[in-house]
Amino acid sequence: MAxxxxxxxxxxxxxxxxxxxxxxxxxxYWQPVFAGYDWSRQWxxxxxxxxxxxxxxxxxxxxxxxxxxxxxxxxxxxYGICDEGWGPRPVPDVIGHPDLAxxxxxxxxxxxxxxxxxxxxxxxxxxxxxxxxxxxxxEAWPVRVVPLAVNVVTYPPPSGNRCWLLGEAIARAVESxxxxxxxxxxxxxxxxxxxxxxxxxxxNAEWDNRFLDWMSGPYGDELRAIPHIEYLRETGSEGxxxxxxxxxxxxxxxxxxxxxxxxxxxxxxxxxxxxxLEPVR
Amino acid sequence: xxxxxxxxxxxxxDIPGTRVYTAARARRGYWMNQFAMSLMTAENRERxxxxxxxxxxxxxLTEEQKQALLDRDYNRCLDLGGNIYxxxxxxxxxxxxxxxxxxxxxxxRPEEYQAMMVAGGRSPQGVRSIREKx
Numbered sequence: 001m002a003x004x005x006x007x008x009x010x011x012x013x014x015x016x017x018x019x020x021x022x023x024x025x026x027x028x029y030w031q032p033v034f035a036g037y038d039w040s041r042q043w044x045x046x047x048x049x050x051x052x053x054x055x056x057x058x059x060x061x062x063x064x065x066x067x068x069x070x071x072x073x074x075x076x077x078x079y080g081i082c083d084e085g086w087g088p089r090p091v092p093d094v095i096g097h098p099d100l101a102x103x104x105x106x107x108x109x110x111x112x113x114x115x116x117x118x119x120x121x122x123x124x125x126x127x128x129x130x131x132x133x134x135x136x137x138x139e140a141w142p143v144r145v146v147p148l149a150v151n152v153v154t155y156p157p158p159s160g161n162r163c164w165l166l167g168e169a170i171a172r173a174v175e176s177x178x179x180x181x182x183x184x185x186x187x188x189x190x191x192x193x194x195x196x197x198x199x200x201x202x203x204n205a206e207w208d209n210r211f212l213d214w215m216s217g218p219y220g221d222e223l224r225a226i227p228h229i230e231y232l233r234e235t236g237s238e239g240x241x242x243x244x245x246x247x248x249x250x251x252x253x254x255x256x257x258x259x260x261x262x263x264x265x266x267x268x269x270x271x272x273x274x275x276x277l278e279p280v281r
Numbered sequence: 282x283x284x285x286x287x288x289x290x291x292x293x294x295d296i297p298g299t300r301v302y303t304a305a306r307a308r309r310g311y312w313m314n315q316f317a318m319s320l321m322t323a324e325n326r327e328r329x330x331x332x333x334x335x336x337x338x339x340x341x342l343t344e345e346q347k348q349a350l351l352d353r354d355y356n357r358c359l360d361l362g363g364n365i366y367x368x369x370x371x372x373x374x375x376x377x378x379x380x381x382x383x384x385x386x387x388x389x390r391p392e393e394y395q396a397m398m399v400a401g402g403r404s405p406q407g408v409r410s411i412r413e414k415x
Binding site: 014015018029059060061064065066082083084085086087153154155156159160161192194195196197198199200201202203204205207227228229232233234235237265266268269271 | 282283289292293296297298299300301302303304307311314315317318320321322323326355356359364365366367369370371372373374376378379380383384386387388394397398399401402403404405408409410
Protein backbone atom coordinates (compact mmCIF):
# COMPACT_ATOMS: atom_id res chain seq x y z
CA MET A 1 0.00 0.00 0.00
CA ALA A 2 1.06 3.59 -0.51
CA UNK A 3 2.18 5.39 2.64
CA UNK A 4 2.83 8.98 3.66
CA UNK A 5 6.31 8.99 5.16
CA UNK A 6 7.04 12.68 5.69
CA UNK A 7 5.86 16.24 5.32
CA UNK A 8 7.86 19.23 4.12
CA UNK A 9 6.91 22.88 4.55
CA UNK A 10 8.70 25.63 2.70
CA UNK A 11 8.25 29.15 1.39
CA UNK A 12 8.25 29.48 -2.40
CA UNK A 13 9.59 33.01 -3.00
CA UNK A 14 10.17 33.68 -6.75
CA UNK A 15 13.47 35.50 -6.08
CA UNK A 16 14.77 32.29 -4.47
CA UNK A 17 14.21 30.54 -7.80
CA UNK A 18 15.96 33.38 -9.63
CA UNK A 19 18.92 33.18 -7.23
CA UNK A 20 19.29 29.45 -7.96
CA UNK A 21 18.87 29.90 -11.72
CA UNK A 22 21.42 32.75 -11.84
CA UNK A 23 23.99 30.99 -9.63
CA UNK A 24 23.77 33.48 -6.75
CA UNK A 25 23.16 31.10 -3.87
CA UNK A 26 26.62 31.64 -2.35
CA UNK A 27 26.26 35.44 -2.26
CA UNK A 28 26.16 36.88 1.27
CA TYR A 29 22.52 37.95 0.91
CA TRP A 30 21.37 34.49 -0.18
CA GLN A 31 23.76 32.15 1.63
CA PRO A 32 21.80 32.07 4.93
CA VAL A 33 18.56 31.37 3.05
CA PHE A 34 19.98 28.33 1.26
CA ALA A 35 22.10 27.06 4.16
CA GLY A 36 18.87 26.02 5.86
CA TYR A 37 18.14 23.58 3.04
CA ASP A 38 21.50 21.73 3.00
CA TRP A 39 20.29 19.23 5.59
CA SER A 40 17.03 18.71 3.72
CA ARG A 41 18.68 17.95 0.37
CA GLN A 42 20.85 15.29 2.00
CA TRP A 43 17.87 13.88 3.88
CA UNK A 44 15.66 13.59 0.80
CA UNK A 45 18.45 11.96 -1.21
CA UNK A 46 18.33 9.16 1.37
CA UNK A 47 14.53 9.05 1.60
CA UNK A 48 13.98 8.69 -2.16
CA UNK A 49 10.25 9.40 -2.19
CA UNK A 50 8.35 8.04 -5.21
CA UNK A 51 5.76 10.79 -5.25
CA UNK A 52 5.32 14.24 -3.73
CA UNK A 53 1.82 15.62 -3.30
CA UNK A 54 2.80 19.24 -3.66
CA UNK A 55 0.37 21.78 -2.20
CA UNK A 56 0.96 25.23 -3.65
CA UNK A 57 -0.89 28.18 -5.04
CA UNK A 58 -0.97 29.26 -8.63
CA UNK A 59 0.00 32.95 -8.87
CA UNK A 60 -2.22 33.96 -11.79
CA UNK A 61 -0.41 31.55 -14.10
CA UNK A 62 -2.46 28.47 -15.02
CA UNK A 63 -5.59 30.02 -13.54
CA UNK A 64 -6.54 33.58 -14.37
CA UNK A 65 -9.78 35.33 -13.45
CA UNK A 66 -11.83 33.12 -15.79
CA UNK A 67 -11.69 30.07 -13.55
CA UNK A 68 -10.94 30.08 -9.80
CA UNK A 69 -10.94 26.56 -8.31
CA UNK A 70 -10.59 26.45 -4.53
CA UNK A 71 -8.81 23.06 -4.61
CA UNK A 72 -7.50 21.73 -7.94
CA UNK A 73 -5.62 18.46 -8.34
CA UNK A 74 -3.31 17.86 -11.29
CA UNK A 75 -3.96 14.50 -12.96
CA UNK A 76 -1.71 15.02 -15.99
CA UNK A 77 1.26 12.96 -17.18
CA UNK A 78 3.50 16.04 -17.14
CA TYR A 79 3.46 19.77 -16.49
CA GLY A 80 5.36 22.41 -18.43
CA ILE A 81 6.94 25.46 -16.80
CA CYS A 82 5.05 28.69 -17.33
CA ASP A 83 6.32 32.11 -18.41
CA GLU A 84 5.45 34.45 -15.55
CA GLY A 85 6.59 37.53 -17.41
CA TRP A 86 10.37 37.03 -17.51
CA GLY A 87 10.49 33.74 -19.47
CA PRO A 88 10.03 30.22 -18.04
CA ARG A 89 12.44 29.10 -15.29
CA PRO A 90 15.18 26.86 -16.77
CA VAL A 91 14.07 23.76 -14.86
CA PRO A 92 12.89 20.36 -16.11
CA ASP A 93 9.23 19.63 -16.78
CA VAL A 94 7.43 18.17 -13.80
CA ILE A 95 6.36 14.54 -14.22
CA GLY A 96 2.97 13.67 -12.78
CA HIS A 97 1.50 10.49 -11.36
CA PRO A 98 -1.94 10.31 -13.00
CA ASP A 99 -2.89 6.96 -11.44
CA LEU A 100 -2.36 8.18 -7.89
CA ALA A 101 -3.78 11.62 -8.67
CA UNK A 102 -7.01 10.21 -10.12
CA UNK A 103 -7.25 7.81 -7.19
CA UNK A 104 -6.96 10.72 -4.75
CA UNK A 105 -9.46 12.81 -6.74
CA UNK A 106 -12.04 10.03 -6.85
CA UNK A 107 -11.53 9.04 -3.21
CA UNK A 108 -11.72 12.61 -1.94
CA UNK A 109 -14.90 13.32 -3.90
CA UNK A 110 -16.55 10.25 -2.34
CA UNK A 111 -15.21 11.55 0.98
CA UNK A 112 -17.08 14.84 0.31
CA UNK A 113 -14.09 16.91 -0.86
CA UNK A 114 -15.12 18.01 -4.34
CA UNK A 115 -11.73 18.59 -5.95
CA UNK A 116 -11.42 20.18 -9.39
CA UNK A 117 -9.60 17.85 -11.79
CA UNK A 118 -7.00 19.44 -14.05
CA UNK A 119 -5.64 17.48 -17.03
CA UNK A 120 -3.55 20.19 -18.68
CA UNK A 121 -1.70 23.00 -16.97
CA UNK A 122 1.63 24.66 -16.58
CA UNK A 123 3.15 25.21 -13.16
CA UNK A 124 4.74 28.37 -11.77
CA UNK A 125 7.27 29.31 -9.08
CA UNK A 126 4.87 28.19 -6.35
CA UNK A 127 5.62 24.59 -7.35
CA UNK A 128 9.05 24.80 -8.96
CA UNK A 129 10.87 26.80 -6.25
CA UNK A 130 10.23 24.15 -3.56
CA UNK A 131 11.44 21.49 -6.05
CA UNK A 132 14.67 23.44 -6.62
CA UNK A 133 15.20 24.01 -2.89
CA UNK A 134 14.82 20.31 -2.12
CA UNK A 135 16.50 18.77 -5.19
CA UNK A 136 18.90 21.41 -6.50
CA UNK A 137 19.42 21.58 -10.26
CA UNK A 138 19.10 18.02 -11.69
CA GLU A 139 18.64 17.21 -15.40
CA ALA A 140 15.33 15.59 -14.48
CA TRP A 141 13.40 15.73 -11.19
CA PRO A 142 13.97 12.54 -9.18
CA VAL A 143 10.33 12.28 -8.09
CA ARG A 144 6.84 12.29 -9.55
CA VAL A 145 4.53 15.06 -8.44
CA VAL A 146 0.81 15.38 -7.81
CA PRO A 147 0.17 19.14 -7.84
CA LEU A 148 -2.58 20.41 -5.56
CA ALA A 149 -3.34 24.06 -6.28
CA VAL A 150 -5.20 26.06 -3.63
CA ASN A 151 -6.85 29.42 -4.23
CA VAL A 152 -5.33 31.91 -1.79
CA VAL A 153 -5.60 34.89 -4.16
CA THR A 154 -9.32 35.69 -4.53
CA TYR A 155 -11.22 35.96 -1.23
CA PRO A 156 -12.32 33.96 0.55
CA PRO A 157 -9.68 31.24 0.37
CA PRO A 158 -10.51 27.98 2.19
CA SER A 159 -10.38 28.09 5.99
CA GLY A 160 -7.43 26.61 7.83
CA ASN A 161 -9.69 23.95 9.30
CA ARG A 162 -10.96 22.96 5.85
CA CYS A 163 -7.36 22.65 4.67
CA TRP A 164 -6.51 20.41 7.62
CA LEU A 165 -9.53 18.19 6.92
CA LEU A 166 -8.56 17.94 3.25
CA GLY A 167 -5.13 16.76 4.39
CA GLU A 168 -6.80 14.03 6.44
CA ALA A 169 -8.91 13.00 3.43
CA ILE A 170 -5.80 12.89 1.22
CA ALA A 171 -4.09 10.65 3.80
CA ARG A 172 -7.06 8.25 3.75
CA ALA A 173 -6.95 8.22 -0.06
CA VAL A 174 -3.20 7.51 -0.17
CA GLU A 175 -3.57 4.68 2.34
CA SER A 176 -6.10 2.95 0.09
CA UNK A 177 -3.89 3.09 -3.01
CA UNK A 178 -2.82 -0.49 -3.73
CA UNK A 179 0.70 0.07 -5.07
CA UNK A 180 3.58 0.34 -2.59
CA UNK A 181 4.64 3.97 -2.89
CA UNK A 182 6.69 6.22 -0.64
CA UNK A 183 4.66 9.45 -0.66
CA UNK A 184 5.54 12.82 0.85
CA UNK A 185 3.18 15.76 1.25
CA UNK A 186 4.61 19.25 0.92
CA UNK A 187 2.89 22.44 2.04
CA UNK A 188 4.35 25.58 0.50
CA UNK A 189 4.07 29.38 0.62
CA UNK A 190 4.41 31.91 3.43
CA UNK A 191 5.64 32.80 5.89
CA UNK A 192 4.90 36.44 6.81
CA UNK A 193 4.93 38.78 3.82
CA UNK A 194 2.87 41.53 2.25
CA UNK A 195 3.41 42.38 -1.41
CA UNK A 196 0.99 45.26 -1.77
CA UNK A 197 0.13 48.74 -0.57
CA UNK A 198 1.81 51.09 1.92
CA UNK A 199 1.98 48.27 4.48
CA UNK A 200 4.16 46.12 2.18
CA UNK A 201 7.22 44.57 3.75
CA UNK A 202 5.47 43.41 6.90
CA UNK A 203 7.29 40.62 8.76
CA ASN A 204 6.30 39.03 12.06
CA ALA A 205 9.04 36.68 13.23
CA GLU A 206 7.44 36.08 16.63
CA TRP A 207 4.14 34.94 15.08
CA ASP A 208 5.90 32.86 12.41
CA ASN A 209 7.95 31.03 15.02
CA ARG A 210 4.89 30.25 17.10
CA PHE A 211 3.30 28.84 13.94
CA LEU A 212 6.40 26.68 13.38
CA ASP A 213 6.12 25.47 17.00
CA TRP A 214 2.48 24.54 16.50
CA MET A 215 3.20 22.83 13.16
CA SER A 216 5.80 20.71 14.97
CA GLY A 217 3.49 19.80 17.85
CA PRO A 218 0.59 17.38 18.30
CA TYR A 219 -3.11 17.80 17.48
CA GLY A 220 -3.03 21.13 15.66
CA ASP A 221 -6.06 22.59 17.41
CA GLU A 222 -4.45 26.05 17.62
CA LEU A 223 -3.50 25.97 13.95
CA ARG A 224 -6.94 24.95 12.77
CA ALA A 225 -8.59 27.78 14.70
CA ILE A 226 -6.57 30.65 13.16
CA PRO A 227 -9.04 32.84 11.22
CA HIS A 228 -8.09 34.50 7.92
CA ILE A 229 -8.15 37.95 9.51
CA GLU A 230 -5.40 36.92 11.94
CA TYR A 231 -3.10 35.80 9.11
CA LEU A 232 -3.77 39.12 7.37
CA ARG A 233 -3.28 41.36 10.41
CA GLU A 234 -0.31 39.52 11.89
CA THR A 235 1.59 38.17 8.88
CA GLY A 236 0.69 40.46 5.97
CA SER A 237 -1.77 40.00 3.15
CA GLU A 238 0.23 37.20 1.50
CA GLY A 239 0.83 35.40 4.81
CA UNK A 240 -2.54 33.75 4.13
CA UNK A 241 -0.57 31.22 2.06
CA UNK A 242 0.22 29.45 5.33
CA UNK A 243 -3.23 27.81 5.29
CA UNK A 244 -1.67 25.51 2.67
CA UNK A 245 0.78 24.17 5.25
CA UNK A 246 -2.22 22.83 7.16
CA UNK A 247 -3.10 20.44 4.32
CA UNK A 248 0.32 18.86 4.74
CA UNK A 249 0.09 18.88 8.53
CA UNK A 250 -3.42 17.37 8.47
CA UNK A 251 -2.16 14.57 6.20
CA UNK A 252 0.50 13.55 8.75
CA UNK A 253 -1.95 12.73 11.54
CA UNK A 254 -2.09 13.68 15.20
CA UNK A 255 1.55 13.39 16.23
CA UNK A 256 4.65 14.41 14.37
CA UNK A 257 8.36 14.68 14.98
CA UNK A 258 10.23 17.69 13.63
CA UNK A 259 13.43 16.52 11.94
CA UNK A 260 14.55 19.93 10.72
CA UNK A 261 13.59 23.58 11.11
CA UNK A 262 14.83 26.74 9.40
CA UNK A 263 13.75 30.37 9.53
CA UNK A 264 15.35 33.38 7.89
CA UNK A 265 14.43 37.00 7.15
CA UNK A 266 14.46 38.19 4.44
CA UNK A 267 14.31 36.64 1.01
CA UNK A 268 13.16 39.54 -1.11
CA UNK A 269 9.95 40.70 0.70
CA UNK A 270 9.41 37.48 2.60
CA UNK A 271 10.20 35.52 5.76
CA UNK A 272 11.43 32.09 4.72
CA UNK A 273 10.25 29.18 6.85
CA UNK A 274 11.01 25.49 6.36
CA UNK A 275 10.17 22.32 8.26
CA UNK A 276 10.73 18.62 7.73
CA LEU A 277 8.25 16.54 9.71
CA GLU A 278 7.59 12.85 10.02
CA PRO A 279 4.42 11.22 11.30
CA VAL A 280 4.57 9.38 14.64
CA ARG A 281 2.21 6.44 14.70
CA UNK B 282 -13.82 32.26 11.95
CA UNK B 283 -16.90 34.24 10.98
CA UNK B 284 -19.13 32.50 8.46
CA UNK B 285 -21.21 35.67 8.02
CA UNK B 286 -19.91 37.10 4.75
CA UNK B 287 -20.83 40.68 5.71
CA UNK B 288 -18.82 40.54 8.95
CA UNK B 289 -16.01 38.72 7.17
CA UNK B 290 -15.74 41.35 4.44
CA UNK B 291 -15.98 44.25 6.90
CA UNK B 292 -12.98 42.89 8.83
CA UNK B 293 -10.92 42.66 5.64
CA UNK B 294 -11.32 46.44 5.15
CA ASP B 295 -9.96 47.13 8.65
CA ILE B 296 -6.28 46.62 7.84
CA PRO B 297 -4.19 49.77 7.31
CA GLY B 298 -2.48 50.19 3.93
CA THR B 299 -3.94 46.98 2.51
CA ARG B 300 -6.46 46.15 -0.24
CA VAL B 301 -7.58 42.58 0.18
CA TYR B 302 -8.58 41.04 -3.15
CA THR B 303 -12.30 40.64 -2.52
CA ALA B 304 -15.05 39.91 -5.05
CA ALA B 305 -15.80 43.64 -5.33
CA ARG B 306 -12.19 44.38 -6.33
CA ALA B 307 -11.97 41.30 -8.53
CA ARG B 308 -15.05 42.37 -10.46
CA ARG B 309 -13.90 45.95 -10.83
CA GLY B 310 -10.45 44.93 -12.00
CA TYR B 311 -11.40 41.95 -14.15
CA TRP B 312 -10.04 43.30 -17.43
CA MET B 313 -7.05 44.97 -15.86
CA ASN B 314 -5.99 41.59 -14.49
CA GLN B 315 -6.78 39.78 -17.73
CA PHE B 316 -4.77 42.36 -19.66
CA ALA B 317 -1.82 41.62 -17.34
CA MET B 318 -2.16 37.88 -18.05
CA SER B 319 -1.68 38.61 -21.75
CA LEU B 320 1.92 39.66 -20.96
CA MET B 321 2.87 36.04 -20.31
CA THR B 322 4.19 35.64 -23.84
CA ALA B 323 7.33 37.30 -25.19
CA GLU B 324 5.45 38.29 -28.36
CA ASN B 325 2.78 40.23 -26.42
CA ARG B 326 5.40 41.85 -24.20
CA GLU B 327 7.14 43.17 -27.33
CA ARG B 328 3.87 44.46 -28.78
CA UNK B 329 3.02 46.15 -25.48
CA UNK B 330 6.45 47.78 -25.17
CA UNK B 331 6.28 49.03 -28.75
CA UNK B 332 3.09 51.02 -28.11
CA UNK B 333 1.65 50.72 -24.62
CA UNK B 334 -1.28 53.01 -25.24
CA UNK B 335 -2.42 51.17 -28.38
CA UNK B 336 -2.07 47.81 -26.63
CA UNK B 337 -4.18 49.01 -23.68
CA UNK B 338 -6.79 50.51 -26.01
CA UNK B 339 -7.53 47.02 -27.29
CA UNK B 340 -8.82 46.04 -23.82
CA UNK B 341 -12.16 47.12 -22.26
CA LEU B 342 -10.45 49.15 -19.52
CA THR B 343 -11.59 52.45 -18.04
CA GLU B 344 -9.48 55.52 -18.78
CA GLU B 345 -8.49 55.61 -15.11
CA GLN B 346 -7.27 52.03 -15.27
CA LYS B 347 -5.27 52.67 -18.43
CA GLN B 348 -3.65 55.73 -16.89
CA ALA B 349 -2.77 53.89 -13.66
CA LEU B 350 -1.16 51.11 -15.71
CA LEU B 351 0.75 53.56 -17.93
CA ASP B 352 1.94 55.42 -14.80
CA ARG B 353 2.91 52.14 -13.08
CA ASP B 354 1.01 53.53 -10.09
CA TYR B 355 0.51 50.20 -8.37
CA ASN B 356 -1.43 51.54 -5.38
CA ARG B 357 -3.87 53.13 -7.83
CA CYS B 358 -4.02 49.86 -9.79
CA LEU B 359 -4.97 48.04 -6.57
CA ASP B 360 -7.69 50.62 -5.89
CA LEU B 361 -9.08 50.01 -9.36
CA GLY B 362 -9.26 46.26 -8.84
CA GLY B 363 -5.81 45.05 -9.79
CA ASN B 364 -4.20 42.14 -7.97
CA ILE B 365 -0.48 42.03 -7.34
CA TYR B 366 0.06 38.55 -8.81
CA UNK B 367 -1.56 39.68 -12.05
CA UNK B 368 0.21 43.06 -12.02
CA UNK B 369 3.46 41.13 -11.54
CA UNK B 370 3.30 40.33 -15.26
CA UNK B 371 3.50 44.08 -15.95
CA UNK B 372 6.43 44.85 -13.65
CA UNK B 373 8.22 41.72 -14.87
CA UNK B 374 7.80 43.05 -18.41
CA UNK B 375 9.56 46.19 -17.14
CA UNK B 376 12.37 44.03 -15.74
CA UNK B 377 11.51 44.80 -12.11
CA UNK B 378 11.68 42.21 -9.34
CA UNK B 379 8.95 41.84 -6.70
CA UNK B 380 11.29 43.60 -4.26
CA UNK B 381 11.69 46.61 -6.55
CA UNK B 382 8.04 46.83 -7.60
CA UNK B 383 6.52 46.23 -4.18
CA UNK B 384 8.72 48.92 -2.64
CA UNK B 385 7.19 51.54 -4.96
CA UNK B 386 3.88 51.24 -3.08
CA UNK B 387 5.34 52.16 0.31
CA UNK B 388 6.38 55.75 -0.31
CA UNK B 389 9.95 54.75 0.55
CA ARG B 390 12.95 55.08 -1.73
CA PRO B 391 14.07 51.69 -3.16
CA GLU B 392 17.24 51.59 -1.06
CA GLU B 393 15.28 52.52 2.09
CA TYR B 394 12.74 49.77 1.47
CA GLN B 395 15.41 47.18 0.78
CA ALA B 396 17.33 48.23 3.89
CA MET B 397 14.15 47.85 5.97
CA MET B 398 13.71 44.30 4.67
CA VAL B 399 17.32 43.37 5.42
CA ALA B 400 16.86 44.78 8.93
CA GLY B 401 13.92 42.43 9.55
CA GLY B 402 10.99 44.01 7.72
CA ARG B 403 8.11 46.22 8.80
CA SER B 404 6.76 45.59 12.30
CA PRO B 405 3.05 44.77 12.58
CA GLN B 406 2.92 47.11 15.60
CA GLY B 407 0.37 49.85 14.90
CA VAL B 408 -0.70 48.51 11.47
CA ARG B 409 -2.90 45.61 12.53
CA SER B 410 -6.27 47.37 12.73
CA ILE B 411 -7.63 50.78 11.74
CA ARG B 412 -10.59 50.52 14.13
CA GLU B 413 -8.66 49.28 17.14
CA LYS B 414 -5.59 51.49 16.49
CA UNK B 415 -3.13 48.70 17.25
